Amino acid sequence: MxxxxxxxxxxxxxxxxxxxxxxxxxxxxxxxxxxxxxxxxxxxxxxxxxxxxxxxxxxxxxxxxxxxxxxxxxxxxxxxxxxPMWIYPVILILLVLVFWNVASNRVPLYLTNTETSAALLKLLPNKKSIRFVDLGSGLGGTLRYLASRSPESRFYGVESAPLPFIFSWCLRKLHGKDNLEFRFRDIWKEDLSEFDVVYCFLSPVPMARLFAKAQEELKPGSLFISNSFAVPDQKPDKIITVKDGRKTQLLIWKI
Incomplete structure (x- = not known):
């Protein structure tokens, strides 16, 4: 089996x-x-x-x-x-809204820690303005961190789980960051050609398909960065080990 x-x-x-x-x-x-x-x-x-x-x-x-x-x-x-009996369906509905991607794409809700967000900031291409997308952006913490420290660039989050998207969208409105946008969308329907950097923290399951999509759509010279999860049969151009508790690895490919 x-x-x-x-x-x-x-x-x-x-x-x-x-x-x-x-x-x-x-x-x-x-x-x-x-x-x-x-x-x-x-x-x-x-x-x-x-x-x-x-x-x-x-x-x-x-x-x-x-x-x-x-x-x-x-x-x-x-x-x-x-x-009361109504508690159980409410809890079930909330769990479904949060962990929507587990059933559809086998992608749990992983959150990027601050140390890893800081490492990502250092990896941004050395030019005045870039377009960065987080595929499966969860609660949006990584993008808020980057957007506040690189105001000349634009940052996008793509999320299809309803509650995490609503949470990140509301926080974006409260903080009023003009260079940050969240999209309620399936990652497979997102056109990657407009981005300079694609970041994801998903699971082993979609990596081969997602890397093939990135190769097809990204412009030459763009970066594809995976937190922790490798792409089968594709050796990264560079691996960064973050100095955090879990020794997070950022696997980087240059398209």
């Missing part, structure tokens, strides 16, 4: 469903062996551990593994609190 070509959320739910079915069938035997009915919380804890193990076996990232482990017992705890 591979997970490369299917939306991960469906595989994640399928693993939970299969594990639940297996435990449901096994619980009468388990109860007979231990001599009492195993409490529901411990059943769900066992489900989480088994689902997490299966998820790791199929080479999902640690975020998915941890989520699989804690979700079932957390559901039981939440039900025990007696919260």
């Amino acid at each position: 591979t997970t490369a070509n299917r939306p991960p959320i469906f595989a994640i739910l399928a693993i939970q469903a299969v594990v639940f079915g297996g435990l449901y069938l096994a619980m009468p035997t388990v109860n007979a062996l231990v001599g009492y009915g195993v409490p529901l919380f411990w059943q769900m804890s066992a489900q989480g551990l088994i689902a997490a193990t299966v998820t790791k076996y199929f080479k999902f990232g640690w975020g998915w593994v941890i989520g699989q482990c804690v979700a079932p017992p957390l559901v039981i705890l939440a039900l025990g609190l007696g919260l």
